[in-house]
Amino acid sequence: MAYISNTPDDVRVMLDALGLKSCDQLFADVPERHRFPKIDLKPELSEMEALAVLSEHADRNTPASSLSFLGGGAWNHFIPSVVDALASRGEFTTSYTPYQAEVSQGTLQALFEYQSLIAELTGMDVVNASHYDGATAVAEAALMSVHASRDARKKVVLSRGVHPYCRSVTRAYLDAMDAIVTGDDLDRTPGELAAQCDTQTACLVVQFPDFFGRTFDLDGLAETVHAAGALLVVHVDPIALGLYKDPGSLGADIVTGEGQPLGIPVSFGGPYLGIFACRTPLIRRMPGRLAGETLDSNGRRGFVLTLNTREQHIRREKATSNICTNQGLMALRAAIYLSAMGPTGLREVAELCYHRANYAAHQIAGLPGFTVDFTTPFFKEFVVTCPIEAESLVEGLLPDRILAGVPLSRFEPGRANDLLVSVTEMNPKTSIDTFIEALSRVASVNGKEQGAR
């Protein structure tokens, strides 16, 4: 049998020691009529067969390449080889939550370093050891804001520029709290949203760069939000923070983010990394695990999980959240990634994204029938209004293995022709030019067909 170390001899010795004839006797407490049911699954495969079956499945996908312009909450970024090499070490992958700190210092110090790296990046005081993904981090930030008001404020103002999935997860989490989620019925600027904050408002949540790629200036926003007694939550793309001002310096109280761009493959949506950071006064309300520095009995530096009295295994029904595991291995990947990038590497990546995205946007805007809204500056994503439905355009480019972008109609009713295009350091000029050429071809063919009708 796969992965079992006992031989039939071992099994017999052990059964003898227990005075049993077969393993069946171990399950006498299970109601007899339901014991040992038939499980209708395919018979076991050998490792070789399993690899063949799974390769076949993998080959039916069209994975990202330099011709992928998909973003919208998961992005194709470069992953230095050291990330996989180090994060795949069995000492990291096959250990668990550091309950025995003395034999888990590797995990604990790496988490402490992750917390420190993200604190630098976001400009915040404290970072937890991670959430499931960016969307659950936003939801927990909204919950924490409500709790920080001792449940006196139950209104959460959400920008429509916050990723639609983050908004729906926030609604699912807040539903049970009888809280009100508002503000995202229309596309409003952060300034207009801040004006909606009142004495009932727990927090304002904005995203930077926003879902549509835009980089609204958040300067002064915190003052307006704080004047209403609410907290400011900023949801970020960590790559952008290599270039742009950190939300901490802009007065944010909580910073969340999707950490996937930090060395984590897109992997069809997970596992990712939920970044969660806040200011010191909010620590005791913070959900999730925290690694802290301390000393051992010989006075040497070491690390432990700390401030556990916030958590479910101690507080049970009074805990700040039910979160138990974090995304430890993904936090490790982010720590390795940021160590390898350094401040210079991260800035170079961010600048490459910016310049290439702007180049692509201007080229596309020059194509007949295509428009790009340049009113607000953007980082690595922008919205293209196409001459045909974005879904058909995407479908049309698929045979060339070009993944053209995310049709906004999936999220925004009434925006059938809008396409969200993402350009990163993974898309060199040659790929962008190939993409532009393909776009012009599809558009002109389609234009002729429409003209003929």
Added chain:
Amino acid sequence: MRQSLPPLLWETSRPGKRATWFSECDVPKTEIPSGLVRDDAAHLNLPELSELDVVRHFTQLSQTNYAIDTTFYPLGSCTMKYNPKLNEAVAGMRGFAAHHPLAPVAASQGSLAVLHELQEQIKEIAGFAAASLQPAAGAQGELAGVLMIRAYHRDRGDKKKTRILIPDSAHGTNPATVTMSGFTAVEIPSDREGNVDLEALRRECDDTVAGLMITNPNTLGLFESRIEEVISAVHDCGGLVYGDGANMNAILGVVRPGDLGIDLMHFNLHKTFSTPHGGGGPGAGPVGVGEKLKPFLPGPIVERTGDVFSFHTPEKTIGRLKAFHGNFGMLLRAFTYILVHGPEGLRAIADNAVLNANYLKKLIEETYPVRYRRPCMHEFVATPPDADGVHTMDIAKRLLDYGFHAPTVYFPLIVKEALMIEPTESEGRETLEQFAEALLQIAREASETPETVTSAPVTTPVSRLDEVRAARQPVLRYRSRS
């Protein structure tokens, strides 16, 4: 094991060092709005290191960890079984790892097929009508479950149901989830046999009970021998029964929770189906449900029409619990694991996990008493031998010196000085015997030279750590001295 910790990243940082480089910008540059950009004062203080620095740092860190790949890791309730390398190879395949979640469905049929087949496997293994793979971890599976219970009762117009019953042996996530979902948690005591106290349960069952959350086998490592009566009591008052799938490893191919009448349950794929624990995640916590809860599942789920797979959102869904489609990389590993086992392999997992636990219990129970005198399932809860001033924590720490990870300690809360031991099916008889020998040796030390035990560990990179100091003077990040 390495005997010292490397310095922190910043402590070896030198200006100008770097580990990555990129080609020159190959497009005309666009002016960056200056007001938005970091100025010098906000210079990003990330460490500057060479690639070799980075490699040594994290390699040395890894060498201060115990892990399944290096050490027996009998952490009760965590199912620290061997994580096959095959699963890593599959998750690393480019067609999966580089596949974007918003790629057109037509370009994603391979990934969708995997998700669909895993849904089907889970339904079959546990006896449910439908499954959603959305939840990112066991605790989020619980949240999904309790939100579905809430939605189910509300949909029927029943707002009286405000309480959820939880046995006192439950994991802390159960009551925390209940609060998070807007319900009140009510604790039910255990009886002398280690089962739910059926009389106490029946006393609480009225029309305000929305449901029961039950872990079976429970955290004492015992199968609830009156499980059908427990379930009926809750069903009779209109409540639903939630199964916490934490201990599913013991009952693969032995009994299907759905057949017992459990209405919904989460699975910890990182336990039962062997996805790596990763130092504390990522996990995956799919939920399976019976027919009546199908419309409430968190979406999206994958449907099959002929040979084509597509996403579908259930009509009365509780909504979305994370971005995209669940922790796909973990789901893929679990799917692979089930494929190489087949029905007979799954049953062999349960047989060997339970046999190993009972054998290990037998080897130590004269010295480490186990309160409940009946066969255990995949784990058991022992208590330390009588020795002045030597506690469970000391025994745990001394085990580290013997080269073993410690069991789970001080849980479940209803057993004083608990040592919760789960060997899993991966371990062979020799390892169990060596571990038992270490425990017996420690018991001798505890009576003859107790200070050897109370001052342990002495062979690890750090000795016992001051947790009080960590909590009272929290240092939660590195700050440069400048």
